[in-house]
Amino acid sequence: MCGIAGVLHADPKQPVDPETLVAMAAIQYHRGPDGFGYRVEKDRGVGFSHARLTIIDLDENRGRQPFASQDGNLMLAVNGELYDYKRIRTELTSRGAKFRSKSDSEMVLHLYERYGLEETLKQMRGEYAVALYDRAKDRLMLIRDRFGVKPLYWTEVNGKIVFGSEIKVLFAHPDVPRRFNAQGLYHQLMQTVVPGTTAFDGIHQVKPGHVITFERRHGKFEIKDERYWDMDFPLLSERGEPEDDEVYIEGVRRELMEAVQLRLEADVPVACYLSGGIDSCITLGLSAANQQSPVKAFTIGFDNKDYDETPIAKEMAESVGADQDIMRLNADHLYDNLVETLWHAERTIYNTLGVAKLLMSRHVNQAGYRVVVTGEGSDELFAGYPAFRRDMFLHGLDHMDPAERASWEQMLAESNKLFSGAMLAENELDDPALSDLVGFTPSCLQPWLATAAHVPGLMSGAMREQVQGYEPGRAIAEALDGDMIEGRHPLDKAQYVWIKTMLEGQILTWGGDRVDMANSMEARPPFLDHHLAEFATKIPPSMRIRGRTEKYVLRESMKGLLPKVLYEREKFAFMAPPAHTDPKKWAAMKALADEYLSDEAIEAAGLLDPAGVKALFALHEAEDTSASTQVQLDAVINHMIGVQVLHSHFVAQDVPALARRKAQELGWAA
Structure with missing residues (x-):
């Protein structure tokens, strides 16, 4: 279980900055506090990084990712767990595979080398987000598990693909813009998100049970989104x-x-x-x-x-x-x-x-x-x-x-x-x-x-x-x-x-x-x-x-x-009990609202309308508002506070600088 990140340039001659890859790993330190790794293919404009949480194979060096195939053709980073891996490893070893670790993740390399992508996907059982680069085909593949237990995000910006286990990992890259999307804001305020989207402009999710393939064609990306399970x-x-x-x-x-x-x-x-x-x-x-x-x-x-x-x-x-x-x-x-x-x-x-x-x-x-x-x-x-x-x-x-x-x-x-x-x-x-x-x-x-x-x-x-x-x-x-x-x-x-x-x-x-x-x-x-x-x-x-x-x-x-x-x-x-069911909880919620839904905070973020916010609170507190409607409005209030907090976290704050400072604090360096 870990966090993954990476960059692929449309122009293979453009180098990937190792310090940025390390910063992208550091900002998701909570996903992998047991160490980090990165790998750059200098002549291919591609690089991965990884923050590791040791669960299978506790050896710090042996299980370090990203993995590379023996011939250098493949590069792999995995977040998650793949089950039944001992049986698969035994079968692969009998067919000549040589494992460098006891990790369940490494088997993806050997499966892909011998059987190709389609058969590899059939063998993958568990909860995972996978990044796999095939040098011979000049192809980056982002793979998400069948139900979406593990997160995986990507964006295309300034001639590059940036991906990672969390949105903040993408925002740690200095070229990725950090701004709300109007339709994304709409869905954040009503709870249900459109599958594959996020609150932020240009930030996409890999859908559950999907593989997104990025291939370079004449300085541009050819992007294919294919479902492998439903x-x-x-x-x-x-x-x-x-x-x-x-x-x-x-x-x-x-x-x-x-x-x-x-x-x-x-x-x-x-x-x-x-x-x-x-x-x-x-x-x-x-x-x-x-x-x-x-x-x-x-x-x-x-x-x-x-x-x-x-x-x-x-x-x-x-x-x-x-x-x-x-x-x-x-x-x-x-x-x-x-x-x-x-x-x-x-x-x-x-x-x-x-x-x-x-x-x-x-x-x-x-x-x-x-x-x-x-x-x-x-x-x-x-x-x-x-x-x-x-x-x-x-x-x-x-x-x-x-x-x-x-x-x-x-x-x-x-x-x-x-x-x-x-x-x-x-x-x-x-x-x-x-x-x-x-x-x-x-x-x-x-x-x-x-x-x-x-x-x-x-x-x-x-x-x-x-x-x-x-x-x-x-x-x-x-x-x-x-x-x-x-x-x-x-x-x-x-x-x-x-x-x-x-x-x-x-x-x-x-x-x-x-x-x-x-x-x-x-x-x-x-x-x-x-x-x-x-x-x-x-x-x-x-x-x-x-x-x-x-x-x-x-x-x-x-x-x-x-x-x-x-x-x-x-x-x-x-x-958890809705806010209005408990005076202490309602008071705690109102304290947050006073901070994040003040006229000044709303004006600074530019997302909400102060009059609309006040009108919704008035509706919640009206004597003729039913208990069911109050539960519904509790949710909307949480969403209003939420978008303001998200703005302070990811738009108002300098996330790339934060990621670099985190890498320095951890002693993680390129």
């Missing part, structure tokens, strides 16, 4: 008659057990995150079954009982003999650490869960751990979110009789109260572009599309002018692949849209990698193993949601592992 649900016409329930139950059990076993492989101790949900409890239970010594389990406890899951987490920890460590958080702890969290997240966040996760990763690191197994991805594969139940009910159960429909309506109304305004819209919303693409507007996007009504009034005049007539729902729809949606079951469609938007843009960024790696802590999500995911696409919708029970097939597959209270429990989204 969550491919079967067409309704191809599903046929379902198998017996036990086929799916046993299949989930088999694939998940293997995924967990692979993610326990490390040269350092591996712990677990444990909430009160079935997902993290399952990963803990399976981890405990695979280890002889007690598993270390880390739990976050909130001071608001409506959001606190520690009682159930304790029961699970006791049932498997885990060594549980509970970190209690008070409401006023969270906003105190929001500014730091946004430095790492590099995007706005609607809920202070991201702050809680950052504090937890720090706690885990201080306890001597740098790897945890987590439960992310379970809801995406097995339809665990309330939005999926709503879409299943509204669009996938047309055959229900009136009595059954009334029962569902009552159940949804009761179980969705806590999510209204955040994970579910208060009122049904239809977006024409998304409805044209999907057949309906997915419930997971509706609360954020609802907030879009507030956004133009919040933007400064200059920014607002640039988004006149802009339709955020259409922009999201146009970024999705209609071929992967057309002809699928409504539940499949809803899950696919969530995976491409909320999972990658939220859960795996400010709820995952960015706040975990802020403290040099690697999170491994076995539910996002692509072998398990491919099996999950074949599971009938009625096995994912059966009656009132979400994730039915997963519950049944792990029935003997889970305590009864957890097996029978409905889905509970892991969130």
